[in-house]
Amino acid sequence: MLRKPRKKIEELLKWIESRPGEVAVWRTFPPQPPTFGTWPTLDARLMNALALRGIQRPYVHQAEAMDAALRGKSVVVVTPTASGKTLCYNVPVVQSILENPASRALYLFPTKALSQDQLAELYALLEAVEADIACFTYDGDTAPSARAKVRTAGHIVITNPDMLHTGILPHHTKWVKLFENLRYVVLDEMHGYRGVFGSHLANVIRRLKRICAFYGSSPTFICSSATISNPRELAEALLEEPVELVTRNGAPRDEKHILIQNPPLVNRSMGIRGSSLDETAAIATEALANNISTIVFTRSRTNVELLLHRIRTSLKARSLPENQVAGYRGGYLPNERRAIEKGLRSGQIRGVVSTNALELGIDIGSLELAVLHGYPGSIASAWQQMGRAGRRQGTSAAVLVASSFALDQFLASQPSYFFGASPERARVNPDNLYILVNHVKCAAFELPFREKDLFGKAEVSEILEYLEEQRVLHRAEGRYHWQADSFPAEGFSLRSATSENVVILDVSDPARHTVVGEVDRPSAPMLVHPEAIYFHGAKAYQVLELDFKGMRALVKPVEAEYYTDADLAVRLEVLDEFEHAEPWGWGEVLFASRPTVYKKIRLSTQENVGYGHIHLDEEQMHTTGAWLTLPDSLSWESWGPDRKSSALAGLAHLLRATAPLFLMCDRGDLQVHxxxxxxxxxxxxxYLADNFPGGVGLAEAAFTLRKALLDSAWEALVSCPCEKGCPACVGALGSQIGSKEATRALLSSLRGIPA
Ligand SMILES: [Zn+2]
Incomplete structure (x- = not known):
């Protein structure tokens, strides 16, 4: 077949360089040849199957991980996307089952989509092995009639932490075969188990190990993780046992370019630059027009639709097929997503515009170019997205198009921050009292505690006594038995937000309503409020009604020249004060948010062409919060309004970054306003409020550690080498002149107050 003449990736990069604007950074990473290891001693059937699958030799990281796992040592493998990490756990698991057909393995994936995907790869290997190995998924979608079979016959059971928590551990008596013979537990995407979610998972693992010990098994854990700065520490905190670390990536990689492209200055005196959206669309269109496979990342769902619309319009204008590019984001229906993933793997779809939904895991093959519309917010995330372009053979490139946001401009001017920064740390606190008590209840429901029993490494005798006083447990002959009527695992969720979605229904044909897509419950007021224009796959719909009771939004297709963008108003209200130490306090707070107005923004020019009011009830969450009121001694009244808000915003930004260190949580676990x-x-x-209904102890800890919080915020501020404020300290840059100075003045007086 004759291929169309096309630009190669190097030429595309030169084309980018020739555009108005400037390439602020251009780094070239040389090709890396593969580094191989040797196979451990494996069953001939497995060796044969690997050869059939075209795998002749393992890469060094695969060999090291398999070796550790086969020796019974728990291990964490940290390697980039597409480095063949699934082999690291599939081989030891299959080997153990071939050695002993009674042997069992449990795979934990954080989301459903991932497990479907990796299932396909596992099935292909199992088929090639030609042995009787049964592998099943056990989640909310598993038919009740199939469940009994999974429980008894499944050699490999694939599930998620939520299902393990409510559907498997409390019913361990139905899973005797699994727990008696559990040899391996696979924890994929381990870096996602951080903060409060990770603290829950650590306790679910404590429960799992306790049940395994009861049935006489002691599984080895095989974990995989994206790059974080403390993978071994995280794994050891989650598993409470020593873990071997494998980081030497042996997979080959061809040459790769990384660019940061800054759109042209359109107003030099005010430092305003051209639209990063236009620039991103232009680069993606040029790449697709030259048949370069491309993934575009952007931060919001609205931007996915805008970019998709823009790129399709430009392709059409060049008489090129517009359906070679698709959108991909949360809210697309599962079958839509599967079709897009398949199209990308087969090459039928050459381009995709995505939110971070495609950052990890899901197999979409190797792409030649990744275009990042703005900095995604964390170093780890930026590297993950850039890693989506990268091939074994053939050059690849990643281009970050800087937006006018201060942080993006900071990166463009200080690339060493980006290339030199160590990735974020992941923290968990399994002994967070709120979380621990809930899981001790579940554990006691599952199996009685004996006096002096540890729970993992946690000493829990006081908790057991407390639960006895509360008549949740009943002590008899040195054992604590469950006596309450309730089912404790259903009493709380491992995640903050409900997983229920609002369904978007096209009701233009009264005889036949069709499902267009979905939106998660917390985002619904912003995205599908009445009169909103909702884009899906570049098609426009207008929202007629948002029905929360029925969890549905009714829409009709429209021709729209504009999209809508809602403003969210947030307020915090103190409901009850628990403790007080001027100027700090903590207690029960109401965290409320409500979209107030929406703007109509013209698709082609981004001009504001009107607005409307949104009439929806306020969304409310009761939680706990710590607060810091600024005392009169600051002579605050003499500060101008800009200086006040600069200082408050600066301090909030510092605390958002430093408080998680002391509270052992993740940034998203806290609301700081x-x-x-x-x-x-x-x-x-x-305010520093727990971002969980009811609270999970973070506000109380913030109150207790208030002095350390201010000290560390001060330390972060004064040790930052910037002059006037930057994203690494007070956040805002340029737009808020003097924010560093104002924050410094505020913090300095606050620290002068004896706490
Ligand atoms: Zn700074």
Missing amino acids: GMVRDPHFERPTL
């Missing part, structure tokens, strides 16, 4: 005039205290107030 400053209010220039708080209605309750009638003074400027800063």
Whole structure:
């Protein structure tokens, strides 16, 4: 077949360089040849199957991980996407089953989509092995009639932490075969188990190990993780046992370019640059027009649709097929997503515009070019997205198109921050009392505790006594038995947000309503409020009604020249004060949010062409919060309004970054907001609230550690080499002149107050 003449990737990069604007950074990474290891001693059937699958020799990281796992040592493998990490766990698992057909393995994937995907690869290997190995998925979609078979016959059971928590551990008596013979537990995408979610998972693992010990098994854990700065520490905190670390990536890689492209200055004196959206669309269109397979990442769902619309329009204008590019994001229906993944793997779809939904795991083959529309918010995430382009043979490139946001401009001017920064640390706190008590209840429901029993490494005798006083447990002959009526695992969720979705229904044909897509419950007020224009696969719909009771949004297709963008108003209200130490306090708070107005923004020019009011009820969450009211001794009244809000925003930004260190949580677990005039205290107030209904102990810890919080915020501020403020310290840059100075003045006086 004759291929169309096309630009090669190197030429495309030169084309980018020739555009108005500037390439702020261009780094070239040389090709890396493969580094191989040797096979461990394996069953001939497995060796044969690997050869059939075209795998002649393992890469060094695969060999090291398999070796550790086969020796019974728990291991964590940290290698990039597409380096063949699934082999690291599939080989030891299959080997153990071939050695002993009673042997069992449990695979834990954080989401459903991933497990479907990796299932396909596992099935292919199992088929090639030609032995009787049964592998099943056990999740909310598993038919009740199939469940009994999975429980008894499944050699490999694939599930997720939520199902393990509510569907498997509490019913361990039905899973005797699994727990008696559990040889391996696979924990994929381990870096996702951080903060409160990770703290829950650590306790689910404690429960799992406790049940295994009861049935006489002691599984080895095989974990895989994306790059974080402390993978071994995280694995050992989750598993409470020594873990071997494998980081030497042996997979080959061809030459790769990384660019940061800055759109042209359109107003030099004000430092305003051209639209990063336009620039991203232009680069993606040029790449696709030259048959270069491309993935575009952007931060919001709205931007996915905007970019998709833009790229398709430009392809059409060049008489090129527009359906060679697809959108991909949360809210697309599962079958839509599977079709896009398949199209990408087969090459039928050459381009995709995605949110971070495609950052990890899901197999879409290797692409030649990744275009990042703006910095995704974390170093780890940026590297994951850039890693989506990268091939064994043939050059690849990743281009970050800087937006006018301060952080993007900072990266463009200080690339060493980007290339030199160590990736984020992941933290968990399995002994968080709120989380621990809930899991001790579940564990006691599963098997009685004996006095002096440890739970993992946690000493829990006081918790057991407390639960006895509460008549949840009943002590008899040195054992604590479950006596309450309830089913404890259903009483709480491992995740903060409900997994229920609002369904988007096209009701234009009264005889036949069709499902267009879905949106997660927390985002629904912003995205599908009445009158919103909702884009799906570049098609426009107008929302007629948002029905929360029925969990559905009714829409009709429209021709729209504009999209809508809603403003969210957030407020915090103190409901009850538990403890007080001027200027700090903590207690029960109401965290409320409501979209107030929406703007209509023209698709072609991004001009604001109107607005409307949104009439929806406020969304409310009762949680716990710590607060810091700014005392009069600051002579705050003499500060101008800009300086006040700069200082509050600067301190909030510092605390968002430093508080998780002390509270052992993840950034997303906390809501940090400053209010220039708080209605309750009638003074400027800063809140740190648990981002979980009911709270999970973070606010109380913040109150207890208040001095350390301010000290570390101060340390982060004064040790930052910047002059006027930067994303690494006070956040805002340029737009808020003097924010570093204002924050410094505020913090300095706060630290002068004896706490
Ligand atoms: Zn700074």
